[in-house]
Amino acid sequence: MNISEASKIVGISSYTLRYYEKIGLIKNIVRDKCGNRQYEKNDIEWIRFLMKLKDIRMPITQMKLYAELRYKGNETIGQRSEMLKVQKEQLLKRIKELTEGVELLDRKLEIYKKIGGNKNE
Amino acid sequence: MNISEASKIVGISSYTLRYYEKIGLIKNIVRDKCGNRQYEKNDIEWIRFLMKLKDIRMPITQMKLYAELRYKGNETIGQRSEMLKVQKEQLLKRIKELTEGVELLDRKLEIYKKIGGNKNE
């Protein structure tokens, strides 16, 4: 599939797809006879995985490192595991912070309920 | 307390404190005879609350709206409650996404364990 189709199915713009390639997150995209990018199934899967890493706030620099290891093949699986473990720890920490954030909001909402009545209801 | 003391106790730079004032997140800071900022107890509390909102990824534009309502006084408590409720919903959604992220990482780590052995151990 070409770039605009790929763009649609992964949910990011063509600009961004080219940008990811430019900075090395995506590599070895096949070109057709006109020189246009032809994204294949496993490219799409990889981009989807990248989007997941992005969702969980892995910075692009980290993703790039991960991508480099991936493109080196199976002998880097140990290193990739380590990276993902670190990422997981950070995620768990973050989830804890956000959960505390919810509690803070609940406390604040409770206070507002007491002093303000509910003028918007 | 002056700006550098305030900076230390809230954990953000003097630059950032002035920037927050410039964009309207913080207002009405008392000045001493020399024109230097004198942060008071309730200023510090407000800044700490702002930092919590920031931690939970409320964008500065939203924080600014919230700040404007706060500086208008108690008649805006209804609106502020609404904002915090929206923020809370977003947070809960985010927590769910991150929890799914942890699961994704666990699945990937399981796969790596199977195919790669553990070359880093």
Add this chain to the structure above:
DNA sequence: TATTGACTTAGAGCCAACTCTAAATGATAT
């Protein structure tokens, strides 16, 4: 009195992560 040091301001610079522009090429539709 001279200098040191913390503060003041307006505005420039920086970084991440896009987002877009301009100019060119090549395939398809009229």
Add this chain to the structure above:
DNA sequence: ATATCATTTAGAGTTGGCTCTAAGTCAATA
């Protein structure tokens, strides 16, 4: 054949959120 349209590239511009610089003021100390 000409126009239209998606694509290509390099590189410029944008946004959010700071971060710093330059030039100046003021109070305290040697």
